[in-house]
Amino acid sequence: MYRFLCAGLAVITAVPLFAAAPVAGRWYTDGRDSIIEIGPCGAAVCGRVIKIIKVSPGTPAVPLDGHNPDPKLRHRPIQGLTILSGFKDTGPEWTGTIY
Numbered sequence: 001m002y003r004f005l006c007a008g009l010a011v012i013t014a015v016p017l018f019a020a021a022p023v024a025g026r027w028y029t030d031g032r033d034s035i036i037e038i039g040p041c042g043a044a045v046c047g048r049v050i051k052i053i054k055v056s057p058g059t060p061a062v063p064l065d066g067h068n069p070d071p072k073l074r075h076r077p078i079q080g081l082t083i084l085s086g087f088k089d090t091g092p093e094w095t096g097t098i099y
Contacts (some may be wrong), residue, residue: 023094026050038084044096047084 024039027047033054038047052063063078087096 022089034078036083041085043088044085045087045094046082047087048082049079052079 023045025037027036027038028034029036031054033052033056034049035051035053036047037050038045040046055061055063064074065076065078065081066074068074068076081099083099085097085099087094
């Protein structure tokens with residue numbers, strides 16, 4: 001009986017996580033040159049670059065955030081960068097910020 005109660009509580013607890021982020025997972029970018037990991041981030045959903053697959057010719061082996069409007073941030077690597085933040089399912093669409 002105790003096992004069934006624990007299993008039931010685990011399923012009930014896990015359901016809101018999946019309901020809150022049906023887009024969770026690892027996704028290729030449109031050009032299949034990077035992989036973005038999307039998942040829960042507090043009460044919202046975030047996404048970050050977890051792998052650069054193809055580097056454009058003439059760019060460094062480790063691409064940098066060279067077009068950032070803040071000159072101090074232009075030397076940070078793109079891999080590991082959070083590019084989707086604060087996304088919430090508002091019914092007919094998702095709202096949030098894309099870097």
